[in-house]
Amino acid sequence: MSCHDARESLSAFLDEALAPDERQRVAQHLEGCPECRRELTRLEQTVALLHRVEPVRAPVGFVDAVTAAARPRPWYRRVAAAVFLPFSVKLPAEATAVVMVALLAVYVFERTPALQESARTQPEVREDPREKTARPAPPTVLTDRFARDSSSGERSPESKARSLEKEQDRREAPAAPRLDAAPPVAAPPAATAPAAPAAPAPGATPPASKVEGALEKSQAENRQAPAPPSAEGSRGAPAAPASPRLAAKRAAPSADAVTGIAVRDRDAAERDLAELIARVGGRETGRRREEDATIVEAVVPQSRYAEFTQSLTRIGAWRVEAERPDLPAQVHVILRLQ
Amino acid sequence: VEAGDAPRFLDRLRAGETTAFEELVITYQHRVFGVAVRMLGNAAEAQEVAQEAFLRAHRGLAEFRGDAKLSTWLYAITSRLCLNRLATAERRLHRQGEETLLRLAGGEWPDAAVERGEVEAALHRAIAELPEDRRIVVVLRDLEGLSYEEIAEVLDLELGTVRSRLHRARADLKDKLERFLP
Numbered sequence: 001m002s003c004h005d006a007r008e009s010l011s012a013f014l015d016e017a018l019a020p021d022e023r024q025r026v027a028q029h030l031e032g033c034p035e036c037r038r039e040l041t042r043l044e045q046t047v048a049l050l051h052r053v054e055p056v057r058a059p060v061g062f063v064d065a066v067t068a069a070a071r072p073r074p075w076y077r078r079v080a081a082a083v084f085l086p087f088s089v090k091l092p093a094e095a096t097a098v099v100m101v102a103l104l105a106v107y108v109f110e111r112t113p114a115l116q117e118s119a120r121t122q123p124e125v126r127e128d129p130r131e132k133t134a135r136p137a138p139p140t141v142l143t144d145r146f147a148r149d150s151s152s153g154e155r156s157p158e159s160k161a162r163s164l165e166k167e168q169d170r171r172e173a174p175a176a177p178r179l180d181a182a183p184p185v186a187a188p189p190a191a192t193a194p195a196a197p198a199a200p201a202p203g204a205t206p207p208a209s210k211v212e213g214a215l216e217k218s219q220a221e222n223r224q225a226p227a228p229p230s231a232e233g234s235r236g237a238p239a240a241p242a243s244p245r246l247a248a249k250r251a252a253p254s255a256d257a258v259t260g261i262a263v264r265d266r267d268a269a270e271r272d273l274a275e276l277i278a279r280v281g282g283r284e285t286g287r288r289r290e291e292d293a294t295i296v297e298a299v300v301p302q303s304r305y306a307e308f309t310q311s312l313t314r315i316g317a318w319r320v321e322a323e324r325p326d327l328p329a330q331v332h333v334i335l336r337l338q
Numbered sequence: 339v340e341a342g343d344a345p346r347f348l349d350r351l352r353a354g355e356t357t358a359f360e361e362l363v364i365t366y367q368h369r370v371f372g373v374a375v376r377m378l379g380n381a382a383e384a385q386e387v388a389q390e391a392f393l394r395a396h397r398g399l400a401e402f403r404g405d406a407k408l409s410t411w412l413y414a415i416t417s418r419l420c421l422n423r424l425a426t427a428e429r430r431l432h433r434q435g436e437e438t439l440l441r442l443a444g445g446e447w448p449d450a451a452v453e454r455g456e457v458e459a460a461l462h463r464a465i466a467e468l469p470e471d472r473r474i475v476v477v478l479r480d481l482e483g484l485s486y487e488e489i490a491e492v493l494d495l496e497l498g499t500v501r502s503r504l505h506r507a508r509a510d511l512k513d514k515l516e517r518f519l520p
Contacts, residue, residue: 010505011509012501012504015479017485042519043508043512045512045519046512046519049457049461049515049518050481050511052458052461053458053462054458055481056368056375057368058370058385058388059381062367063363063364063367065389066363066388066389066392067359067360070392070393
């Protein structure tokens with residue numbers, strides 16, 4: 001046996017863990033090898049040192065901690081956990097679900113014009129659902145609504161104001177028409193229309209009031225912007241308006257048609273529109289650029305108005321948002337390019 | 339056959355008798371904790387592992403076949419838990435660098451041992467510095483007094499592997515503890 005093999009077995013030799021024949025061979029090698037004997041002695045001393053290590057004791061309270069952790073919970077605790085624990089999960093989940101459903105209902109109501117209309121219990125004339133779902137939405141006819149509200153006497157002015165504000169909040173502001181560019185169409189002052197007790201009933205709405213409503217709305221939506229000085233001047237307002245909304249009402253001009261045009265390039269569209277207006281023998285009476293739309297006001301001869309609107313197709317996707325059924329000889333049209 | 343391995347006691351344990359389990363913990367707590375603390379070098383961590391070992395034993399008592407000694411079974415559970423934890427800890431320590439490893443080797447447990455003497459402190463440090471697979475063998479053999487066969491069973495190793503690992507562990511310790519040898 002070599003020293004290497006013998007040393008590999010010294011540890012087991014020491015522990016008397018070798019098979020008898022192997023033990024015999026190691027013993028024979030050790031008799032003739034002082035180096036390996038010395039190695040065995042060192043190993044033996046090392047093991048003796050290890051045996052001197054004091055036994056470790058578990059910390060005080062260890063048994064109690066283990067048995068407490070291992071102890072099954074009493075039956076009443078398990079029953080209580082089974083019965084009540086789910087509530088701690090269920091109740092917040094249910095509360096959250098209720099809140100979510102409520103929020104969803106409000107959201108759907110806000111985003112669905114049909115629901116709002118049915119809530120008002122009055123059918124809307126010329127209501128186009130796309131008008132309200134499209135963003136930015138065009139101005140809609142409000143005067144009729146006000147007229148109905150006023151005639152029915154069911155809603156207070158405050159509620160009408162809230163209704164108007166609500167409408168405004170849901171829309172991005174379109175441009176207010178410039179009043180100094182009012183067309184030569186005779187129309188009653190808008191401010192009187194909503195409050196007039198003798199306002200026409202639904203279905204008998206004078207055509208002018210509808211378009212005015214759109215314009216009035218358009219104006220009202222821009223109440224954040226200062227009203228053009230010419231508005232007050234042209235109307236000769238006797239006193240300062242009590243609110244921007246009232247000012248808008250008083251300053252509301254009249255128009256015969258409001259058309260929204262979705263364009264890709266507003267600059268090009270403005271040029272094309274100017275050309276079109278000129279081509280049909282009309283004239284541009286005003287233009288205002290806003291952040292998201294350009295408002296162009298024009299007067300177009302009624303004889304070529306149909307041609308005019310059809311030609312708008314070349315500029316962009318257009319939609320008549322409000323239009324007087326009996327157009328005058330000179331049609332005052334407001335176009336919103338966006 | 340140890341007292342804890344008496345058939346009557348095993349029956350009580352398997353039946354889920356609370357006092358039987360308490361007796362089991364009382365009987366083996368120091369051995370289980372001892373292996374854990376020598377393997378982990380940290381008393382708090384060792385207590386946690388020792389408690390977990392007993393709880394696992396408690397859950398598995400119904401399946402304990404009784405063909406091994408209870409102590410062997412408990413050592414097996416404890417050793418596995420320690421080695422698993424060290425494998426996780428070692429990965430963490432490798433990332434933190436060797437300095438942390440050395441700090442662990444000279445951590446809470448060896449520091450406490452310093453008070454009991456330089457030799458014992460050196461012993462603990464030397465044991466702590468052994469590779470884990472050798473450390474567990476030398477702990478089970480020279481500190482816990484298990485036979486080669488029991489160690490092979492506890493660690494699920496071949497007898498020859500136990501022998502060679504033990505020999506290398508002792509040789510390592512001999513070199514490290516040279517100055518304390520007569």
